[in-house]
Amino acid sequence: xxxxxxxxxxxxxxxxxxxxxxxxxxxxxxxxxxxxxxxxxxxxxxxxxxxxxxxxxxxxxxxxxxxxxxxxxxxxxxxxxxxxxxxxxxxxxxxxxxxxxxxxxxxxxxxxxxxxxxxxxxxxxxxxxxxxxxxxxxxxxxxxxxxxxxxxxxxxxxxxxxxxxxxxxxxxxxxxxxxxxxxxxxxxxxxxxxxxxxxxxxxxxxxxxxxxxxxxxxxxxxxxxxxxxxxxxxxxxxxxxxxxxxxxxxxxxxxxxxxxxxxxxxxxxxxxxxxxxxxxxxxxxxxxxxxxxxxxxxxxxxxxxxxxxxxxxxxxxxxxxxxxxxxxxxxxxxxxxxxxxxxxxxxxxxxxxxxxxxxxxxxxxxx
Amino acid sequence: xxxxxxxxxxxxxxxxxxxxxxxxxxxxxxxxxxxxxxxxxxxxxxxxxxxxxxxxxxxxxxxxxxxxxxxxxxxxxxxxxxxxxxxxxxxxxxxxxxxxxxxxxxxxxxxxxxxxxxxxxxxxxxxxxxxxxxxxxxxxxxxxxxxxxxxxxxxxxxxxxxxxxxxxxxxxxxxxxxxxxxxxxxxxxxxxxxxxxxxxxxxxxxxxxxxxxxxxxxxxxxxxxxxxxxxxxxxxxxxxxxxxxxxxxxxxxxxxxxxxxxxxx
Numbered sequence: 001x002x003x004x005x006x007x008x009x010x011x012x013x014x015x016x017x018x019x020x021x022x023x024x025x026x027x028x029x030x031x032x033x034x035x036x037x038x039x040x041x042x043x044x045x046x047x048x049x050x051x052x053x054x055x056x057x058x059x060x061x062x063x064x065x066x067x068x069x070x071x072x073x074x075x076x077x078x079x080x081x082x083x084x085x086x087x088x089x090x091x092x093x094x095x096x097x098x099x100x101x102x103x104x105x106x107x108x109x110x111x112x113x114x115x116x117x118x119x120x121x122x123x124x125x126x127x128x129x130x131x132x133x134x135x136x137x138x139x140x141x142x143x144x145x146x147x148x149x150x151x152x153x154x155x156x157x158x159x160x161x162x163x164x165x166x167x168x169x170x171x172x173x174x175x176x177x178x179x180x181x182x183x184x185x186x187x188x189x190x191x192x193x194x195x196x197x198x199x200x201x202x203x204x205x206x207x208x209x210x211x212x213x214x215x216x217x218x219x220x221x222x223x224x225x226x227x228x229x230x231x232x233x234x235x236x237x238x239x240x241x242x243x244x245x246x247x248x249x250x251x252x253x254x255x256x257x258x259x260x261x262x263x264x265x266x267x268x269x270x271x272x273x274x275x276x277x278x279x280x281x282x283x284x285x286x287x288x289x290x291x292x293x294x295x296x297x298x299x300x301x302x303x304x305x306x307x308x309x310x311x312x313x314x315x316x317x318x319x320x321x322x323x324x325x326x327x328x329x330x331x332x333x334x335x336x337x338x339x340x341x342x343x344x345x346x347x348x349x350x351x352x353x354x355x356x357x358x359x360x361x362x363x364x365x366x367x
Numbered sequence: 368x369x370x371x372x373x374x375x376x377x378x379x380x381x382x383x384x385x386x387x388x389x390x391x392x393x394x395x396x397x398x399x400x401x402x403x404x405x406x407x408x409x410x411x412x413x414x415x416x417x418x419x420x421x422x423x424x425x426x427x428x429x430x431x432x433x434x435x436x437x438x439x440x441x442x443x444x445x446x447x448x449x450x451x452x453x454x455x456x457x458x459x460x461x462x463x464x465x466x467x468x469x470x471x472x473x474x475x476x477x478x479x480x481x482x483x484x485x486x487x488x489x490x491x492x493x494x495x496x497x498x499x500x501x502x503x504x505x506x507x508x509x510x511x512x513x514x515x516x517x518x519x520x521x522x523x524x525x526x527x528x529x530x531x532x533x534x535x536x537x538x539x540x541x542x543x544x545x546x547x548x549x550x551x552x553x554x555x556x557x558x559x560x561x562x563x564x565x566x567x568x569x570x571x572x573x574x575x576x577x578x579x580x581x582x583x584x585x586x587x588x589x590x591x592x593x594x595x596x597x598x599x600x601x602x603x604x605x606x607x608x609x610x611x612x613x614x615x616x617x618x619x620x621x622x623x624x625x626x627x628x629x630x631x632x
Binding site: 050051052071072073074076077078079081083084085086087088089098099102103143146147150156 | 525526529530532533534535536537538539540543547548551552
């Protein structure tokens with residue numbers, strides 16, 4: 001098990017900056033996810049840790065030892081890849097044994113160890129099958145067992161579940177976490193799926209443009225996003241571009257909304273008000289415009305199973321709020337229903353826009 | 368239950384025509400080879416006996432076979448790591464190498480051999496005057512396109528990058544990765560290239576004749592010119608021997624077959 005430090009890691013590909021200097025400390029036994037959209041540099045960072053690529057500048061330190069120039073086969077790191085990477089000419093058990101064979105371990109010992117690991121990932125019965133006889137999920141389990149067989153000090157997982165269907169993905173990510181906790185192995189997990197990252201990690205690092213935007217425990221990342229990008233990327237979020245009005249309220253396109261976080265901020269300052277849809281309450285309008293709330297009509301109602309996602313817009317259509325409400329409540333609020341949408345004053349988070357341009361708002365569904 | 372696939376009548380006709388195209392000349396040659404060399408009457412094994420008792424037959428076929436194996440060995444040793452490296456590190460060079468591989472097709476063997484005889488003039492006699500030296504090197508050039516395109520197809524059918532990185536992450540160096548991971552997975556392609564190389568070397572006449580080496584094809588040509596019916600016999604024998612050589616290569620190169628478990632895909 002290992003401590004990992006990434007120190008000012010830069011990687012350029014010609015004119016393209018893939019990593020713009022990231023610093024990251026990971027403690028022994030920790031499970032850290034690198035989360036971000038395609039091209040944010042997360043896989044590049046992982047490949048630098050694995051040794052498959054060299055940084056333009058910066059260092060990779062494992063257990064206090066600089067391994068930046070150490071070749072990948074000498075780093076003692078296990079890796080599971082996004083693409084199916086089992087050796088097609090070997091059975092599952094031979095695949096798992098491979099690393100031990102390279103280390104010249106005795107045949108009986110390596111076979112016993114391989115079978116133990118296949119049992120750990122629930123595939124003891126498939127030991128003699130070839131990769132083409134295994135499903136995608138089974139192949140990734142064998143790949144995990146193979147990576148763990150060499151007892152690596154660090155485990156790297158590069159979007160290992162992205163090629164699998166949704167149900168298997170959820171099942172397997174829970175297994176990965178269970179095994180990681182059982183073995184206490186330091187793990188770096190790369191994914192673009194925020195739900196995946198939030199559900200299994202000790203800490204999540206959200207990356208954008210080759211930088212780490214924010215790193216923290218999942219609850220903190222979800223509840224207190226530090227930047228508009230993180231707020232947008234993690235979960236669904238209402239993004240209201242507003243100005244600070246009186247003490248404790250904001251002006252959202254002429255609509256006054258109470259927000260505790262605005263207290264103490266200079267009047268007139270541009271802010272981004274972030275409101276989680278699950279904190280928004282929607283009730284039928286009783287005829288009189290609601291104070292401190294958005295009065296309008298339901299413009300869309302999407303069934304999501306146990307919840308429904310409502311989009312409420314005022315008459316002008318410029319001010320909108322998205323709300324996640326229970327399906328039993330949402331079933332009556334069909335499109336066109338006059339409603340009032342509001343949120344508790346202490347739930348939104350405010351980010352100052354004084355120093356940064358406003359990121360164009362995405363669809364609150366996160367699409 | 369999977370429904371049985373019906374073969375379309377047109378497919379049967381085409382299959383029959385295709386088979387006839389290859390089998391009729393073969394059958395005709397077989398019948399021709401069974402005629403008596405003096406009376407032209409059917410049927411006798413005398414022509415086969417004559418060929419099989421001719422010491423030149425055995426010496427030339429041994430020479431051609433050894434040169435073919437040598438050519439295959441050199442080509443595989445040169446091209447497998449090269450094509451692997453190109454796919455892994457410099458894939459943009461693939462079109463260039465593909466173009467270079469076409470050159471032996473474009474340059475006629477007679478021009479090739481004259482040029483190469485000139486190029487290698489002055490090299491040591493053990494190389495220049497020996498079929499196992501000069502001839503093998505020339506045949507490597509001839510085999511280049513066949514082996515290259517076979518290997519290229521093989522490498523394209525596997526995920527070279529991921530397999531290499533997976534192997535390295537497990538502690539394997541380049542030789543282990545190439546020998547234990549890459550080579551077994553492109554074996555079919557390497558075998559296909561080897562079959563083609565074997566067939567080419569066993570049948571190549573122009574270069575061997577001009578460089579004055581008495582290979583199997585030169586011997587076949589000699590029999591064809593001087594013996595009417597034994598020529599048919601040697602054609603059939605050459606055909607059978609080449610196929611036998613290919614099958615033995617296949618048997619040697621065949622690895623462990625994946626066990627097919629009942630009920631699995």
